[in-house]
Amino acid sequence: MSFINWLTPPTVTTVNPRREVLAGLTTFLTMAYILFVNPTIVGDGFELALMHALGTNTLGAQYQALVYTIKLGVAAGTAIAAAFGTLFMAFYARLPFAMAPGMGENSFIAYSVIPAFTTVLLGMGVVGSQAAVIALMTAITAVFIDGLIFLFTAWSGIRERIIKSISPNLSIGISVGIGLFITFIGLSLGGFVIPGSGTPVAFNTRAFVTPASILAFVGFILAVFLYIKRVPGAFLITIVTITLVSLVFNLAKPPSTPVQFPVFTTSIIPNLPNNIEWWFRLVSLAFPVAFSLWMIEFFDGIGTIVGLSNRAGLVDSNGRPINIGRALYADAIGTIVGALAGTTTTVIYVESASGIESGGRTGLTSLVTGLLFLAFLPLGPIVVMIPDCATAPVLILVGLMFVSLIPRINLNDLTEAIPAFVAMISIPLTYSIATGIGLAFITYTLTKLVTGRFREISVTTLVITIIFILYFTAMVPMLNP
Numbered sequence: 311m312s313f314i315n316w317l318t319p320p321t322v323t324t325v326n327p328r329r330e331v332l333a334g335l336t337t338f339l340t341m342a343y344i345l346f347v348n349p350t351i352v353g354d355g356f357e358l359a360l361m362h363a364l365g366t367n368t369l370g371a372q373y374q375a376l377v378y379t380i381k382l383g384v385a386a387g388t389a390i391a392a393a394f395g396t397l398f399m400a401f402y403a404r405l406p407f408a409m410a411p412g413m414g415e416n417s418f419i420a421y422s423v424i425p426a427f428t429t430v431l432l433g434m435g436v437v438g439s440q441a442a443v444i445a446l447m448t449a450i451t452a453v454f455i456d457g458l459i460f461l462f463t464a465w466s467g468i469r470e471r472i473i474k475s476i477s478p479n480l481s482i483g484i485s486v487g488i489g490l491f492i493t494f495i496g497l498s499l500g501g502f503v504i505p506g507s508g509t510p511v512a513f514n515t516r517a518f519v520t521p522a523s524i525l526a527f528v529g530f531i532l533a534v535f536l537y538i539k540r541v542p543g544a545f546l547i548t549i550v551t552i553t554l555v556s557l558v559f560n561l562a563k564p565p566s567t568p569v570q571f572p573v574f575t576t577s578i579i580p581n582l583p584n585n586i587e588w589w590f591r592l593v594s595l596a597f598p599v600a601f602s603l604w605m606i607e608f609f610d611g612i613g614t615i616v617g618l619s620n621r622a623g624l625v626d627s628n629g630r631p632i633n634i635g636r637a638l639y640a641d642a643i644g645t646i647v648g649a650l651a652g653t654t655t656t657v658i659y660v661e662s663a664s665g666i667e668s669g670g671r672t673g674l675t676s677l678v679t680g681l682l683f684l685a686f687l688p689l690g691p692i693v694v695m696i697p698d699c700a701t702a703p704v705l706i707l708v709g710l711m712f713v714s715l716i717p718r719i720n721l722n723d724l725t726e727a728i729p730a731f732v733a734m735i736s737i738p739l740t741y742s743i744a745t746g747i748g749l750a751f752i753t754y755t756l757t758k759l760v761t762g763r764f765r766e767i768s769v770t771t772l773v774i775t776i777i778f779i780l781y782f783t784a785m786v787p788m789l790n791p
Contacts, residue, residue: 314330317674318671318673319403319671319673321624321626322624322672333406333666333668333678334406334675334677334679334682335679336542336668337661337662337664339542340543340544340661340665341408341410341659341661342545342683343545343546345392345686346549346701347413347704348384348410349384349388350698351416352384352416352419352446352654353694355417355425356377356424356442357369357377358425359441360373360439363437363439363440373439376443379573379575381694383574383576383652385694386573387411387577390687391410391656393684394644395640395644395647396408396676397677398640398644399673400676401673402640403639404636405619405633406622406675407615407662408659408661408679409656409657411648411654411657412654412655413708414712415654415657417491417495419449421742421743422602422742423600423603424445424449427449428441430595431444431592447578447585447588448589450649450653451585452603453603453645453649453655458642461646464638464642465639476770477726477729479720480726480733480750480751483734484737485712485715486715486733487735487746489708490709490712490734490737492705493705493707496704496705496706500530500706501523501699502527510739522698525699526552526700527703528555529551529552532548542664548700549704552697553700562696562697565692567691570688574651597777614658615638618666619631622670623671644657645657660711725761728753729753733746747778751771752779
């Protein structure tokens, strides 16, 4: 019992071990989809960058094998990041919050950072697949360095102070925009939207006669049903079910071996000095892109912590989340370890609410979740074989979690609502989170200025706005020659 007490935060007076264990299992089932989705998203972004670097629309067997090894590396890194971050949360912060590579962060790295870095590298004379590989490793190195910055800002208290200086309405608008972007990616992976003829995008009229798209649609309906019925692990059940059906109809290939020693092909450790050198060289040329990555990572954790803490009643007499400093430390440490292992930014998952709703109140909940993630480490081949039609339904619905934040926007104050709206629509419609964030901050600052409310513009917001103005005037021509 002393061990359980060690994992119990100070405001919790009674602990039900059985309930805590079940809560940990529930949290794992609710968010285990990230084990399958993260390699898909990062691998897809790398594949797009690779085709751009090679100047082709198709990849031969050699480069398909390269993409496969990248996905294996991301899968191993995802399991390590989720396990370590969640276990650290259990033992250090003693809170029922689980961690894993974040949805939104992974999309930004895959579809904005890696392609942008690849384009810059091509302009520097780096050719072929090497440009895409260096871009990927540099992007993960950027996550590592950002994690070190987070650690310092958590220790110094700067992170909380900066977060409070940014309009919460703007932050929510950005989150919603990222959610819509993830949904758009899901629609694309499912084969429902394609580049249009005379229009930017169009509905794929052959979707419902294409086996993979039909399965994706069936998976979407299944996920909707399970999600509405609040079935634990609704997304995981959907992915597994559609994958099994895909195997039956030869839309997916089973791995030659279901279990193998983890392959850390995307780990930045073996070539850390070179990776850091490339980071310095690329960030000097594509600073706004790297800065956008830092911003997304920086602002992700605090809102989730506050929301989950209030939901669990883990707040002090002043309504402040308990152990928030320790939770932010765990957030930073998880990001550092995850990047070293070879994956994208590790964040606290809002899906932890499912375990909280099941009665989880202590670190024992996150301990169980973390151990379950660790058990998936040798299952990389199974994780990587998951077809797009199995992950697409989940991505489409994940957007709903972000869109649900809209009621928290102050729609009565148009100087707050309009910039938030710009963030919501510009992120998915420009297919760039960095562009959407920049347009939102510029709109926010200009809106406050023209309405005479310039005193409401914080120094932090003004600095970010200036950076993005420089981005749009100087960096865009170089990144999009």
